[in-house]
Amino acid sequence: MNGAAGAAFAGLPGELVLEEAAGARQRCGDGDGDGDGSVPGTLLCTNRRLAFLPAQAPRSRAFLHSEYDVALPCIRKLVAASSFAKPKVLTAASTLKFIPEELAVFCRDFRLLRFHFQENGLAPQAFRVANAIAQAREAAAWLGDSGEGHGGWSCPAEGPLEDEEEEDEEEEEEGSAATLLFESLRDWEKELERLGAAGWRVSAVNERFDMAPSLPRYLWVPSGLLDHDLKRTFAHFEERRVPRLCWHHPGGGDLLRAAGFHAASEPGSEDVRCLEALLLGGRGPCVLADAAELPTLADIQLAHLKLRALCLPGAAAEEKWLSALEGTRWLEHVRTCLRKAAEVASLLAGRRCSVLLQEPSDRDLNCLLASLVQLLGDPHARTLPGFQSLVQREWVAAGHPFPHRLGLLRRDSPREEAPVFLLFLDCTWQLVRQFPAAFGFTEAYLLALHDSSFAPCFSTFLFSCQRQRGHGSPHRPRSQTYRQVSGWRDPEAGAPGAGRAARGLPPVWAWGLRYSPQQRARFRNPAGAAGAAGPPDTADPQSLGRPADAWPGPGAGNVFVLAKGTLSPQPFPWRSGRPPPRLARWAPSLESLGERGGSPGGSRPPASPPGLLLPCAAGPSVRLWRRCYLRGLPEAQRGRFAPSPAGLAEELTLLQDRLSAWQARGPRTEPAGSPLAPSR
């Protein structure tokens, strides 16, 4: 199926090379380029992607080479330049009429690839490849929600992967901690157990997606609430997305998320009982945190567009760069999200209460906020598998409409584009930067995830909800866990044909497909918390308030609203307009608190609960993610990954190994006894 370069080019199944131009040069590659900063090789255009095969590169085992590849939907703009004509933007409709000398590919992930064609007789090829890319790009737009528009993507895991898995396998140590995909009942149960959320159970009420089409199959709901009663509540929420548990703080606090109350619903008294059992369930007060203060989807999209424009070379004069950056408002949005998440996280850590994140659709900013809160409060979420499971649960399973938000669809409705997920990655990056020792993954990992969100060969970002993903295979009883990096695995692969009918695309977590072992080695942070896989720090009684029973029983049922850093009592919409009478006296003024804490020479303020990160959202502390956004600038292409202490950690292991070897041989056996020894 391939052309001349086929021997070196390991295509995907069903991938066709449409055009190719040998003797092209890529400028400013990341490799150790020659003096003139370009790498010679072959430029290929397939029906999937634009690929560059470096001439001297050792045969890369990664079948999608992350550095030299652009998936077609990721191309934002294609510009051809020549010395004899004006530079031209290429689209399917407007094709090239001159022979290009240079081709610049502006990517959605902020990369800028530049290919240069040499003169010696390759001109027609350059011309053909440029036009082919423009055409193929149009044809490759993902059809999205119709569900059937796969365009022939099929399972690459079966094809070229087989031979490489063996080699990758042994390198992966952390394999034991697998990423949960949250497609099976077992994953939900396992995670609930890890959280230690007594009083909650997994409900399969939505197993056929008939209760709420966009919700996942399984929901975490209060144990005391029967499915029969639960069913009464769906109608009262937008898109039938009912409140359900996201996370349980070991101190007792619960994080829930839900869509807005359905405007037209008027629950009867029986429904109200069920609703309140779901929301309050005798667990203490409930704080509603809505998304009103967070940026809207339109805000996010606009800011992202502006940021993208600013990050192009020469977009703003150097001395005006900072105010231009401020003008994009992107960092402002980042700060707002961080601040809100910190408020919610400290509420949960400070007192046993539940916080309900409420967004009208429950499919965008709720995903962001729910994940951020968990990053702040749960050390497990800060490990690599923990983070992947988090994304899987709060974004993928929860029904974030990735294809719409990332703009991967054919221009069906550009208004729906809003990179909420990228905003989340930016917020996460800020946390990683602010707390470099608290995370098990690195900036390089986040960057890889950022880039992969545009690659349409992974199932993770191609669907809007679980129902769509599982379309055609309603039941997948197997526990489908994905073992990190070693490739896409089916634990019951022995059973032939069981799952092959389903979508065969690997999840994005199959990092081995796109990233070399060296690159993946940079995903893990050696200085980070060594994979605290257990439940988050057990509650410190002093800092985490009193045990559950201290909460006055009858008083439970309080509802507050968190807005502008303020808690105010608020009734549920189905209650009468006035706040319930009991509430008033539950709300003290804070002025008194200031005084109380302010006694001269006063005691030290409480120490922060262990495991809780409180990020700083102040101007000087929130930075531009330059390794991501400024990649298009030639100046910024070097040193994409900061030098890490990895080398030091390696030396340490080496020394320890040698020492133990010595000791094993020598007469004296002295345990190395190093508390720092990486536990391998």
Added chain:
Amino acid sequence: EIHIKEPIEKEVHPRLLPGELLLCEASTVYKYIQEDGSNRGTYGKLVCTNFKIAFLDDDSASDDNEPQFKNKIVGENDITLQCVDQIYGVYDEKKKLLTGQLRKYPEKLIIYCKDLRVFNFCLRYTKEEEVKRIVSGIVHHSQTPKLLKRLFLFSYASAAPNNTGGRNQTVMFDTLEDWRDELERTKGNVKYKVVTTNEGYRVSEKLPLYIVVPICVSEESILKYEGRGIPIWCWSCHNGAALLKMSAFPKEQDDSTSQMQKAFLDGIYKTISKPPYELLKTDDLSSSLPSLQDIQTAYTRFKQLFLIDNSTDFWATDVKWFSLLESTNWLEIIRRVLKKAIEVAECLERQHTNVVLIEDNAADLCCVISSLVQVMMDSYSRTKSGFQSLIQKEWVVGGHGFLDRCNHLHKSEKEEAPVFLLLLNCVWQLVQQYPPAFEFTETYLTVLSDSLYVPIFSTFFFNSQHQKDTNTSGESLKTQSGPFRFLTVWDWSVQFDPKAQAFLNNPLYAEKPKPDKSQRKTARFKHQRQLSLPLTPTKSSTKKGFFREETDHLIKNILGKRIGKFINSSDEPPNSFREFYDSWHSKPVDYHGLLLPRIDGPEIKVWAQRYLRWIPEAQLHGGGTIATAAKILDLMEEVQSLQVKMDEEHSQAVSGDLHSVPLLRNSARLSSLFPFALLQRQSIKPALPTSTWKDLEDEDDLVKRDDEFVDLSSDM
């Protein structure tokens, strides 16, 4: 309102240094913890000595945990008199600047320090007499003009035991040998020589005793115009090209004088442009860089962003942080200075040209540029002792007027300009961009900048070597002990014990493997063809650009500019700079070779450690770079101890007991402001005060209350 707890009367005495005298004191002073609007704080005694203003906490005894990083000379509540920037009094909620004589005495005192601390003292509970004495004492001793001899430096030097340790590796450049060694080290001795013409300061009081000039320059010409118009050697590059500096002639009204001066200069240029000397390039820094006045203005505005009274102010400015920052122009000045240094480096490195930096007295921006060029080009200057020697050479002996520029004596505001701070800010950019290339850390730079205001070291308290010499021997005959023996700031053990000094050294410093493999080759870009793309450098309104059809914009900016950049178009000189810069940045960094800072828009950053260290709102518990740094230090320790063990095992030198397992550093969560935050009371402020919830619990307490809502916003 403030709750007055009966202050426990307890005698607390200030710890005085040798030669330090208590001048006045006041008790029952209330010091606010500035972090929030609440009136929390502590009672204590406020004292003023001839060295410092100090607040003595009444129950300081209860302070059990000794901080890991502590300055032995200046404590957390000490402000040296030279460190005081401005003092404000608060009268009926109104702030007023306090300078000379006072008629009315304020109820609150706000002291802004040059190291960016802010102290708030409440005097409402202090006896009126004491208020008068302490306020006028503080204002008088810290804000009014002073004689040089009244500096604490002299009292300390005469009272302190002569404990000059000596074994300092820093080259002081006060002997002929030091200069000769430096010439030899840089292989500059072929074409340049040390001259003793200025012995007894015959040539000029501004020049050091020993100067290095081109071999062909005669003694007469040095003497002719007090050393003006003479190129003075700073440093020689590995290829023989040299960096020189020169004091310009003052603007002359008289035509014939200026004619003569011109002829003199021409003669000088002629002799040093002939072989064996390289081509000569001059750069008049007074016209190509911002003026000292600009620098002072920018810094004054810049530091205002960090001198914060309370958190309300902080959040008020926070919204516009980037545009405020930009409007100060301070980062832009840093960028221009770095750019100039790159230009000079390009001349030396690639064009093999000698560069003469010209400035009025060759002791301000000349020092900045020549030091920066050496830090960038000479890896020795990136070691601790090399950097210190560099400061000695270019600044201390080189004749930078520290006394005037820091306005230590409050003589004249006009002379004040943070020139040395500008250098440290520029070096910080490099340290932050290339950490493994430097033996020292940013903490080193921060404490160095603080040491500018500690008058027990002579280093930063003279305008010139001459001034130091005359004041060392002069009147000291009165005191029996002979000439003063001043301390040098480079003896860090005076300020920090060994444990704290560890924070000044970079554990990840990549030590030079071989002495000679020093400079990288800079290959030129080879491009065969010239593409005729538009080369318009657009500084067009970016705001509109976002919404316009991007195409035009893109083509002009990216393709035009960038492709243009790669093409070898040598039509204008700036391009050779740009090409040099780009070509260097397109290659992997050699930490022991030439080091060029990135200077594009987003690359110049705020030196957060120095400027944000006292702002609790910017604090991260368990975060910041210190979080990794602490881990790295642990790892280093571990690696080193294992190496020791390996050696032992290897040599079979069985010595009974093994080295103990390395002491684990305190693994407590450090704050991002460490090592400076611990000096302040450590506190944590959650995003939402947890106390809210405690109160919600106390039902009985609250039944009577009927407030409608909980307002947390005041704290946010």
